[in-house]
Amino acid sequence: MTIINQTWNQHVVKKGNKSLVLETIKDNYPISRAETANRTGLNKGTVSSLVSELISEQLISESGPGESSGGRRPVMLLFNQLAGYSIGIDIGVNYLLGVLTDLQGNICNEKRMTYSKLSYEEIKTSLFAIIDELITSAPPSPYGIIGIGVGVPGTVSNTGEILLAPNLDWKNIHLQAVLERKYELPVVIENEANAGAYGEKKFGAGKDADNIIYVSAGIGIGVGLILNGALYKGNNGFSGELGHMTIEVDGNKCRCGNKGCWELYASEQALLTNAVHSDIDLPAKEVTLENLANLAEDGDAKTIELFETVGDYLGVGINNIINIFNPEQVIIGNRMATSKKWLREPLITRMVNQTLWFQQKGLQIDFSELSTHSTALGMAAFSVENFLEVDIQPKEVF
Amino acid sequence: MTIINQTWNQHVVKKGNKSLVLETIKDNYPISRAETANRTGLNKGTVSSLVSELISEQLISESGPGESSGGRRPVMLLFNQLAGYSIGIDIGVNYLLGVLTDLQGNICNEKRMTYSKLSYEEIKTSLFAIIDELITSAPPSPYGIIGIGVGVPGTVSNTGEILLAPNLDWKNIHLQAVLERKYELPVVIENEANAGAYGEKKFGAGKDADNIIYVSAGIGIGVGLILNGALYKGNNGFSGELGHMTIEVDGNKCRCGNKGCWELYASEQALLTNAVHSDIDLPAKEVTLENLANLAEDGDAKTIELFETVGDYLGVGINNIINIFNPEQVIIGNRMATSKKWLREPLITRMVNQTLWFQQKGLQIDFSELSTHSTALGMAAFSVENFLEVDIQPKEVF
DNA sequence: GAAACTTTGTTTATTCAGTAGACAAACAAG
DNA sequence: CTTGTTTGTCTACTGAATAAACAAAGTTTC
Numbered sequence: 103m104t105i106i107n108q109t110w111n112q113h114v115v116k117k118g119n120k121s122l123v124l125e126t127i128k129d130n131y132p133i134s135r136a137e138t139a140n141r142t143g144l145n146k147g148t149v150s151s152l153v154s155e156l157i158s159e160q161l162i163s164e165s166g167p168g169e170s171s172g173g174r175r176p177v178m179l180l181f182n183q184l185a186g187y188s189i190g191i192d193i194g195v196n197y198l199l200g201v202l203t204d205l206q207g208n209i210c211n212e213k214r215m216t217y218s219k220l221s222y223e224e225i226k227t228s229l230f231a232i233i234d235e236l237i238t239s240a241p242p243s244p245y246g247i248i249g250i251g252v253g254v255p256g257t258v259s260n261t262g263e264i265l266l267a268p269n270l271d272w273k274n275i276h277l278q279a280v281l282e283r284k285y286e287l288p289v290v291i292e293n294e295a296n297a298g299a300y301g302e303k304k305f306g307a308g309k310d311a312d313n314i315i316y317v318s319a320g321i322g323i324g325v326g327l328i329l330n331g332a333l334y335k336g337n338n339g340f341s342g343e344l345g346h347m348t349i350e351v352d353g354n355k356c357r358c359g360n361k362g363c364w365e366l367y368a369s370e371q372a373l374l375t376n377a378v379h380s381d382i383d384l385p386a387k388e389v390t391l392e393n394l395a396n397l398a399e400d401g402d403a404k405t406i407e408l409f410e411t412v413g414d415y416l417g418v419g420i421n422n423i424i425n426i427f428n429p430e431q432v433i434i435g436n437r438m439a440t441s442k443k444w445l446r447e448p449l450i451t452r453m454v455n456q457t458l459w460f461q462q463k464g465l466q467i468d469f470s471e472l473s474t475h476s477t478a479l480g481m482a483a484f485s486v487e488n489f490l491e492v493d494i495q496p497k498e499v500f
Numbered sequence: 501m502t503i504i505n506q507t508w509n510q511h512v513v514k515k516g517n518k519s520l521v522l523e524t525i526k527d528n529y530p531i532s533r534a535e536t537a538n539r540t541g542l543n544k545g546t547v548s549s550l551v552s553e554l555i556s557e558q559l560i561s562e563s564g565p566g567e568s569s570g571g572r573r574p575v576m577l578l579f580n581q582l583a584g585y586s587i588g589i590d591i592g593v594n595y596l597l598g599v600l601t602d603l604q605g606n607i608c609n610e611k612r613m614t615y616s617k618l619s620y621e622e623i624k625t626s627l628f629a630i631i632d633e634l635i636t637s638a639p640p641s642p643y644g645i646i647g648i649g650v651g652v653p654g655t656v657s658n659t660g661e662i663l664l665a666p667n668l669d670w671k672n673i674h675l676q677a678v679l680e681r682k683y684e685l686p687v688v689i690e691n692e693a694n695a696g697a698y699g700e701k702k703f704g705a706g707k708d709a710d711n712i713i714y715v716s717a718g719i720g721i722g723v724g725l726i727l728n729g730a731l732y733k734g735n736n737g738f739s740g741e742l743g744h745m746t747i748e749v750d751g752n753k754c755r756c757g758n759k760g761c762w763e764l765y766a767s768e769q770a771l772l773t774n775a776v777h778s779d780i781d782l783p784a785k786e787v788t789l790e791n792l793a794n795l796a797e798d799g800d801a802k803t804i805e806l807f808e809t810v811g812d813y814l815g816v817g818i819n820n821i822i823n824i825f826n827p828e829q830v831i832i833g834n835r836m837a838t839s840k841k842w843l844r845e846p847l848i849t850r851m852v853n854q855t856l857w858f859q860q861k862g863l864q865i866d867f868s869e870l871s872t873h874s875t876a877l878g879m880a881a882f883s884v885e886n887f888l889e890v891d892i893q894p895k896e897v898f
Numbered sequence: 899g900a901a902a903c904t905t906t907g908t909t910t911a912t913t914c915a916g917t918a919g920a921c922a923a924a925c926a927a928g
Numbered sequence: 929c930t931t932g933t934t935t936g937t938c939t940a941c942t943g944a945a946t947a948a949a950c951a952a953a954g955t956t957t958c
Contacts, residue, residue: 110512110513110514110516110517110520110915110916111513111915111916111917111943112510112513112915112916112942112943112944112945113943113944114513115509115510115512115513115943115944115945116943116944116945119944119945134905134906134907135906135907136905136906136907139907144945144946145945145946145947146906146907146908146946147907147908147909147910147945147946147947148944148945148946149907150907150908150909151908151944151945167953170904170905170906170953170954170955171904171905171954171955172903172904172905172954172955172956173903173904173905173906173953173954173955174904174905174906174907174952174953174954174955175905175906175953175954176905176906176907177906177907312735313734313735325824329727329728329732330727330728330730330732332728334727334728335826336711336825336826336827337710337711337826337827337828337862337863338826338861338862339826340826341824341825341826342824342826343823343824343826344823344824346823347820347823347824348747348816348819348820349746349747349748349749350747350748350749351747351748351765351813351816358854359853359854360819360854361854367749415749418746418749421746421758422745422746422820425741425742425744425745426723426739426740426741426742426745426824427734427739428733428734428735428736428737428738428739428740428741429734429735430735455757456756456757456758456759463736464735464736465735509914509944509945509946510913510914510915510916510944510945511914511915513914513915513916514914514915514916517915517916532934532935532936533935533936534934534935534936542916542917543916543917543918544917544935544936544937545916545917545918545919545936545937545938545939546915546916546917547936548936548937548938549915549916549937565924568924568925568926568933568934568935569926569933569934570925570926570927570932570933570934571924571925571926571932571933571934571935572923572924572925572933572934572935572936573924573925573934573935574934574935574936575935575936
C-alpha cells in the first residue's frame with residue numbers, strides 16, 4: 103500500500119506558503135507585495151515576512167517603485183532568475199545536446215555534438231566533456247549549478263537506473279550514481295519523452311494545459327504523459343510505451359515481440375523503410391529524414407506521399423490517445439516534428455473524421471514549439487523545480 | 501491555467517490531521533490512541549484531542565480496554581460504520597441495481613430489477629422506487645442517508661450531466677439535478693467503468709494498488725483509470741473510451757465513425773454477433789451470454805472457441821493498456837467477467853508472449869471480485885468519501 | 899495647495915494548532 | 929512491594945497566520 107499519509111504541521115504550512123509566494127512572483131514579476139497578497143489570498147503581513155526571507159535568500163529582489171494606482175507607489179519585486187543555473191542533457195541516438203539554463207529556463211549556453219554507434223564508455227566521455235564545459239561557462243551566482251538532468255531514449259526505473267535503451271544498446275546502467283559521484287550535484291535521469299512533455303508544459307506549446315500527451319516521434323515512438331498537471335510514470339516508471347501499441351492485430355512483426363505496433367507505421371524508421379522500398383530517386387544509402395525532407399521541399403510527389411502515409415498513421419495512434427486520455431493537448435515532438443508541413447494535414451484529416459465528437463472540445467493538436475530542445479529544457483526544468491522546492495517536503499509517514 | 505494555488509493555514513492543517521486520524525482508525529480498528537499516534541506520527545496529545553472531537557461527532561467510539569503490552573491497558577477505539585448509510589446505484593443497459601451500504605461499504609440492503617428497452621421516464625420511475633425502498637429500509641443513525649451515487653453506461657461531463665449513453669439512448673440528461681432536488685441529498689453521477697474501478701480499489705481486487713485499470717467488458721467496453729491512486733477523468737471527463745481504440749486499421753466499421761475499434765472484437769456484443777454467424781446449435785433469437793455460457797459449460801467445442809476468440813482479442817487491448825500505463829493491476833469486470841473460465845487462458849497467452857518483459861514485473865491480471873456489484877459499491881463509496889471529507893471540516897476558510 | 903482619500907507595507911496583539919514533556923493511572927514482572 | 933512500562937491527559941510553549949492599527953507615500957478634489 104502506498105498511500106502517503108502526511109502529517110501536517112506549521113512547518114509544512116510555512117514552506118507551502120513560501121513556495122506559493124515565490125511561484126507567484128516568478129510567474130508575474132514585476133509584482134508588488136500587495137498584489138502578491140491579493141493573488142495568493144494570504145495576509146499582507148504574511149507576504150511581507152515571507153518576501154523578506156526570500157530576499158535574504160537572494161531568490162528575489164526589489165527593483166524601484168512602480169506605478170501608483172491612486173495611492174502610495176508599490177515597491178516592485180523581481181524573481182532573481184540568475185541566482186543559479188541548471189544543466190539539461192538530451193542523449194539522442196546519434197547526438198548529444200547539453201544546455202545551461204537560468205532558473206527561468208532561458209538558455210545561457212548550449213553544446214551539441216553528433217556521432218554514430220558509440221559505446222557507452224565513449225558517450226560517457228563526451229557527456230563529461232559537455233557537462234564540464236557548461237559548468238565552467240556558468241557565470242558566478244549565489245547558488246551556482248543547482249543540478250543536472252539527463253534525458254535518455256529508453257526506460258528508466260523509478261530509482262534512476264536506465265534499464266533498457268535499445269537504440270543505444272544500453273542495459274541496466276546507473277548513470278545517475280556515476281554523475282552524482284563525479285559532480286556532487288543532484289542528478290535526475292528521465293525518459294526523453296517524459297522530459298519532452300515536461301519541457302513543453304513548462305516552456306512550450308503546453309503552458310496552459312493540465313493534461314498533455316507528448317508524442318516523441320523519432321526513430322521509434324515514445325510518449326510522455328502529463329495527467330492532472332503531473333508526470334505520470336506508471337508503477338515502475340515504464341508508462342508511455344505507446345510506440346508498441348497494437349494498431350493492426352496481425353501486422354508486421356516488431357522487435358518487441360508483438361505484431362502491428364504503432365511505431366512500425368508512424369515513426370522516422372517507418373518513413374525510411376518505406377522510402378527504401380519505394381521508387382523515389384534516392385539511393386538506399388542516402389535515405390535520411392533530412393534528404394527526404396529536401397526532396398519533398400522540391401515538390402517530389404512520391405516523397406510527399408511517403409510523408410503523408412506516415413502522417414495518416416500518426417493520426418491513427420493519436421486518435422487512440424484522444425479516446426484513452428481525453429487530453430487538452432497533444433504535442434508531436436522530436437525529429438519528425440520538423441516535417442510538420444507534410445504530416446499535419448493527413449493527421450488532422452484522420453482525426454477529425456473519426457474521433458467521437460465530444461472529445462474534440464477544447465482539444466489542440468500541436469507540433470513542438472521548442473523543436474529539438476524540449477527534452478534538454480525539460481530536464482533542466484526538473485532540476486530547477488527540485489531546487490526551488492527542497493525542504494518543502496513534509497515528513498512522510500507510512 | 502489551472503494550477504490550484506492553495507493557501508495553507510491552520511484550518512487546513514487541522515482538517516488534514518483529523519482526516520488522517522479517522523482514516524487510520526477506520527482502516528485499523530480496534531486501535532488505541534497511542535498506536536494511532538505512532539502510525540500517524542502525530543503527537544499523543546494531538547491525537548487525543550482529535551479523537552475526542554471525532555467521538556463527539558459519533559464517527560468513532562470507545563470500546564472496552566484492550567490487551568496490555570506490559571503497561572497500562574489501552575482504550576480501544578472503533579470506527580462507527582453505522583453512523584450513516586450510503587446509496588449506490590448501477591444503471592445497466594437492461595438492469596437496475598441499488599445497494600444500501602454502511603460507511604464501511606458493507607451491503608445492508610440490495611434491490612435489483614431487470615427490464616428491456618425502457619424509456620428514460622420509465623427508468624426514472626423505477627429508479628425512484630428503488631431509492632425510496634432503500635431509504636426507508638435504512639436503520640436509524642446519527643447522519644442518516646449521506647448521499648446517492650449513480651453509475652451509468654455513458655459519458656458524464658465534469659458537471660454531472662450525462663452527455664451520451666448510447667445503449668440507453670440517453671442524451672444530455674441532468675439526472676444529478678433531478679435527484680438532488682427530489683431527495684435533497686448530495687448526488688454524484690459517474691461513468692460505470694470509473695465507478696467500477698473505484699469500487700474495486702476500495703473493496704475488491706485492487707485494494708493494495710495505486711495504478712489500476714478496470715476494463716468493464718459488457719455490451720461495449722469502457723475503462724476506468726485509477727492513476728497515482730486517484731480517478732483520472734481527463735479534460736472533460738471523457739477519458740477511458742478505450743473501447744474505441746483502433747486495433748485494426750482497416751477493420752470493421754464502428755458506430756463511433758471509426759474502424760477496427762477494440763469493442764467490435766472483444767465485447768459481449770462481439771461474442772453475440774460472432775455466435776449468430778457461427779454454426780452452433782442455438783437459434784439466433786436465443787443467443788445470449790447466459791445461454792452461450794451454458795453451452796460452453798456443457799463442453800460445446802464451437803462455443804468455447806467463440807469465447808476463446810474474444811479472450812484473445814481482450815488480450816490484444818490489454819497488451820496496449822500495459823504498454824500505455826504500466827499499471828500494477830488490470831481488472832476485468834462487468835458481465836464478461838462471469839466467463840472468466842474460458843476467457844482467461846487465451847487472454848494470458850496473448851499477453852505473456854507479447855508484452856515487453858519489464859512491464860510484467862509486479863503486474864496482476866484479475867477478474868472482478870465484486871462481480872456485478874463493483875459499480876454500485878463504487879458509487880456508494882464515492883458518497884461516503886465525500887461525506888467523511890466534508891463533514892470533518894470544522895470551519896470554512898476563504 | 900490644503901484637505902481628504904487611497905494604496906502600500908510594517909508592526910503589534912491575538913488566535914489557533916501542534917509539540918514536548920510532566921504527570922497520573924493502570925498494569926506486568928520480579 | 930517495588931520497579932519499570934505503557935497509556936492517556938494536561939500544561940506551558942512555540943511558531944505561523946491573521947486582523948487591525950499605523951505610518952508612509954501617493955492621488956484626487958475643490
